[in-house]
């Protein structure tokens with residue numbers, strides 16, 4: 445339908461946010477099984493968000509600046525930490541004063557408490573990072589309704605050509 449003529453169904457639009465400051469540097473290791481994991485290493489991760497919404501008149505949908513700021517703030521929360529998953533079936537986290545110990549397959553891996561971010565995810569993977577962003581972006585359901593948002597997809601990249609995307613449909 446042309447933009448001039450309204451329809452009973454509001455037109456949909458996809459806003460893509462992939463700004464250069466949507467990034468975070470973090471250490472992690474992927475756990476593949478009860479006995480296999482990677483060594484600790486890091487990446488400069490980047491984040492891209494697609495938001496599907498309905499047009500609200502005045503030639504626009506919601507003001508995407510609100511979500512730009514939110515994604516950048518979430519990236520800052522993950523920036524310059526070693527990220528450990530608290531919901532892994534294979535990793536036990538022990539907090540002891542200034543240290544955090546990750547217990548994996550008989551290993552007791554020490555970290556300084558001040559270097560570690562414990563995230564409620566199953567594994568420190570791209571797909572779980574994407575899920576964490578998605579869950580945080582969808583916390584304010586009232587705002588999503590007010591902005592006529594029907595779906596959000598978050599894609600996290602660990603470098604060019606390597607990413608995982610997760611999507612939630614709201615409408």
Ligand SMILES: Nc1nc2c(c(=O)[nH]1)N=C([C@H](O)[C@H](O)COP(=O)(O)OP(=O)(O)OP(=O)(O)O)CN2
Nearest residue numbers: 472473474482485487568569570571602603606608
């Ligand atoms: N399903 C998933 N599989 C794997 C993940 C993941 O997040 N989800 N992650 C890893 C590794 O952590 C990651 O691939 C390690 O980085 P790596 O690719 O080795 O290094 P680069 O990003 O520099 O890429 P290069 O191909 O080495 O240039 C494995 N599997």
